[in-house]
Amino acid sequence: QVQLVESGGGLVQPGGSLRLSCAVSNSRFRIYNMGWYRQAPGRQRELVAGITSGDSTNYADSVKGRFTISRDNAKNTVYLQMNSLKSEDTAVYYCNAVVSIYTYWGQGTQVTVSS
Numbered sequence: 628q629v630q631l632v633e634s635g636g637g638l639v640q641p642g643g644s645l646r647l648s649c650a651v652s653n654s655r656f657r658i659y660n661m662g663w664y665r666q667a668p669g670r671q672r673e674l675v676a677g678i679t680s681g682d683s684t685n686y687a688d689s690v691k692g693r694f695t696i697s698r699d700n701a702k703n704t705v706y707l708q709m710n711s712l713k714s715e716d717t718a719v720y721y722c723n724a725v726v727s728i729y730t731y732w733g734q735g736t737q738v739t740v741s742s
Contacts, residue, residue: 631649631650631651631732632734633721634650634736636736638741640741640742641713645709645712645738646706647707649704651704654703657680657700660679661696661722662722662724663675663723666721667715673687675690675694676696678698693711694710714740714741716740719736720737
């Protein structure tokens with residue numbers, strides 16, 4: 628069983644920054660393709676950023692230039708650095724891991740951008 632545990636969410640003012648972390652409880656982390664998704668109230672869950680096992684990254688157009696996804700294979704952890712946050716970034720952020728035919732999700736962490 629693979630567990631994903633997110634942390635780092637919270638309340639931040641517009642223009643501020645947060646860093647989300649997702650710790651994965653599996654020593655095979657380095658072969659996982661990882662992603663961050665978010666879901667705002669009344670909206671569908673959407674991909675924010677992804678990073679492959681080979682460190683290729685992709686981003687939603689709405690966060691390009693503001694968010695950065697990275698991974699530390701020694702710590703079995705993936706990060707999402709979020710800068711220049713906007714009110715529309717408010718959502719529950721979920722960590723996602725994909726390996727072979729299997730997909731795993733974390734429990735989510737709330738990010739609220741408000742003054």
